[in-house]
Amino acid sequence: MTNIKFDSYSYLLDRTARRVKGYAQQKFASGDFDVTVDQWLILKSLDNDKYLKQKELAEITGKDNPTLTRIVDLLCKKGLTERITHKDDRRSFTVHLTAAGTAKLEELSPRVNEVRMKAWENLTEEDYEQLKTILNKIYQNLES
Known part of the structure; x- marks a missing residue:
């Protein structure tokens, strides 16, 4: 090429x-929505993995640690997440959704899906599958 x-x-x-x-x-x-796109990403990631160390959450979401800390701080202030001392390491914390965070996910999921579908509206299923395959290959090529 x-x-x-x-x-x-x-x-x-x-x-x-x-x-x-x-x-x-x-x-x-x-x-x-009362949350930002980045805050939504954190909430959605915590919905998939119930208890994550901040470092794990940073890796999953592609956020650096200071940025992730600021986002989690804001979500904690909103009562959507909370930090819990890690059971095996008292120096670290896990982050998880509160009941309010779970309710926010349920409330916003249909609206977020509508926003996401705008990008896909003129693509066929075949287009989507090809794009997904190509993006996954690019991502895997860059794994270290």
Whole structure:
């Protein structure tokens, strides 16, 4: 593959990722979601894995530790998450959803799905499967 093609594909991938996130951020802000896109990502990750160390949560969400700490602090203030001292290591904490956090996920999930579906609305199932395959290959190529 030539560098010109690679640069073009990298640009398209980056441009699309920024547009998707920007669209979601605008919809979250104008839709009275009471959480940001990044906060939603943390809540959704905690729904999948009930108790995570902050370091694990940072890895899953692609956030650096200071950014993740700020997001979790805000979610704790909103009563949507809480930190619990880790059972095996009193120097570390696990983060988990509170009942209010679980309720917020249930309340917002249909609305978040509507926002996400905007990006997919003109794609066929075959388009989606091809895109998923390609993105997973790119991701796996960059695993260390």
